[in-house]
Amino acid sequence: MDEDQKSILRRASSRFPIPPGAKFSYGTAGFRADALVLESTVYRAGILAALRSLKTRSVTGLMITASHNKISDNGVKIADPSGGMLTQAWEPFADALANAADSDSLLQLIIEFAKKESIVIDGNCRAEVLLGRDTRPSGESLLEAAKQGINSIVGSAAVDMGILTTPQLHWMVRARNKGVKASERDYFEQLSSSFRCLMTLVPGECKVKGTDNKLVVDGANGVGGGKLECLMNMLDGLVIEVRNDGKGGGILNEGVGADYVQKEKVVPQEFGSNDVGMRCASLDGDADRLVYFIVPSASSDNIVLVDGDKILSLFALFIKEQLGILYKGVHENNAYQARLGVVQTAYANGASTDYLKGLGLEVVLTPTGVKFLHEKAAEYDIGIYFEANGHGTILFSDSFLCWLEKRHNELPEGSEQQKAAVRLLAVSKLVNQAVGDAFSGLLLVEAILQNLNWSINHWSELYRDLPSRQLKVKVMDRTAVVTANAETVAVKPPGIQEAINAETVKYPRGRSFIRPSGTEDVIRVYAEASSQEGADTLAQSVAKLVEQFLG
Template structure:
């Protein structure tokens, strides 16, 4: 680092002093805290994003959001060149930067890290960072702090992409690094065109069975509702009514949104007796989570929740069906010698009934530790990898190798006998690969795929919900003196330490019909999470306690 770069960093960092007594840690959600104490952290993450861009010689993303947190919170996270999350190898550096006590300490840290990573500074080594923010009032000033962080690295450029959903920014980073156009309109057109393709390929026999084509969506008073209002103008074959778009005066994530609906299992604000039986969906604050629900009665606020596990099951069912059609050897000249690896990835928090259902379908189901970064990484090992958390965050990933094969297969089928069921299956799979965000879980693209599949099947939300019956479950938190005393293995389902604890858990679990239980440490607090399932709610509650 030359003297000019050092001087710029010292000067700019002094304008964003670190608040005393604040210690932050970079996790799956990046950094999150009350917005009033975040400007120093966001400024420093701007520097980190610029360094990551210099290191990778790629576009990097920086998103300012706190997702489903309350409106007074905010956060910041980095998107890597693939559009995925920041590599875990850089997370310790992110922690060290955020917690550096002053400008001198910060600059020394950057100098040492750049030397270790062989990062070159100067105008000849340009870095490019795409910035986005959600609708939180604190977002504008924090985005300015991020900009100053990026621009404090000589030769780095910050491109403000405006108010976006988190998945939109991740999509833009991925596309920019592939040399594609990355405007918001390009994103909307890719989603609407892919959705239109799937609707056009619906079998004629199911067209007569179609249920209500109206979908009511809870936008969590956040950016997702705002963007869905724009996207729906490009859609045909689906009527969307957006509630809680942020224009009605409600507060972000206040008794609305996917996190609230999934955890509380009650009707969100803006929905009521007039919505009984209608298909409804809920986004979270930055539109990377999606759940569906049905209002059950005019007299109370109970819902039939269709969570991420059932979204995963619907997607898996559809993908397996299309692969089965594609692999039928209807024509002697067709080449069917590619064994497609379709895998499903869950965490231990997935309802046991969903895992049983998926395995009964003949699918390979694997488990990872809790956290999207683990699920996404494992799903990428397959030709087609499907992952979802019960909270509604998930995606379908397609390998580049499989997509090349599928393109060739489609061309081959078209030349032999255009319009066959096999070719339609190939076209559907290609459309899904363009509809589903390949970078990160995306509630808007997920919602459109759910709607296309329900129309394809001719299913109501009630029929979808009846795929399987969830096992009753209970989750509780136990405060402990030291969470690090508990060490787990096997995707966090088996306790290694303290010695003998797993045997006690097993003995207790064996007392209950369909019993399943596990414990895991919190990532941030001295708390142990306890999860239990059993054949009845009373039994699940008892096992958890």
């Protein structure tokens, strides 16, 4: 690194001092904190994104958002060249950068890391970082800090893509590196045209009448609502009414949004008795999560939740059915044996796992956090992953898609088999291959319901959720809990798992586990049982055990 570069870094970084006493960690979903303390972190994340771009000789991304967290918070995460999350191998460096005490130690860290990773910072090799932010008021100044971080690495270009959903930014990074068109318009085009393709294949007897094609969407007063309004103008066969689009004075994520709806299981603001029986959906603050719900009666605030597990089940069922049609009559030796896999976490409702296994599907669990689910799903030809909270997607392997294209061209025009191939190809284009995307998920749900001629009630009754309860326990040191087997077993502190087991066996269909949160300073407790009362008491008993063991 030459002296000019060093002095640029020293000068720029001294304008973004780290707040006294602050400690940042690149957690389950990047850095998150009160927006007021984040400038130095975002500046440094800009440096990180530029270095990652130099290292990979590809475009990377930087997104400023705190998703479902409150409006005064913000956050920053890096998109790798694949469009996925930053490689886990760089997370320790991200932590070290964010916590470097001053300009000199920051510079030292960068020099050492660049040496270790053989990154040449000489201005000859160009880095490019796409920037996006959600609608939070703090986003504008934080974006400026990110730009300065990127510009502190000589030869780097920061490209401001404007206000975006998180999945849009990830999609753009992936598209840029694949050398295909990558604007917001291209994103909307790809989603709407693949949706249209799926809708043209809806069997004649399933074509919807009247208002059955209407969906009401809660936009969480975030970026998703307005973007969905742009997208819906490009769709046929589906009428979307967006509420909580952020233009009506409501506050981001307050009493609205996918996280609120999934955790509290009550109607979001602006929804009520007029919506009884309607198909409703909620996005989260940056539109990478999606849940559906029904308002069952005018007299209560309760909802029937159709969560990420049910979205996953609908997708798995549809894809399995299409594969069945595609392979009909084909001798096993002549067909590409597509490996279909389903990935969940321990938070998946036990009834969903039973249902999926009952369909004959391979189901695996990973630890919480989409980076783990995504990685596992990528091992399959078709890997479907979802967290119960509504974040997930479907990944297709290149080799399977290549075979599918070829097979599609060989099949008789207009045959059922060819239609199945067209549907699967359309799904692979509709569904965001970079990260979970509420818009992809929503359009795929809608297309599948219409293809199967199912109401939301029918879908919701695929299986009955086991009653469950989640609690949070504040402890002195949450790192004292260490888990194994995809977080289903606590191996530390010693004896706690045996005590949890002794409680759990008291309840029919009882299941419970604990884990330290990766985004909050708490231990999370999950319990399910055959009755709500059972799930509640089990969760409370386990929470007490956590207090006893960890105080």
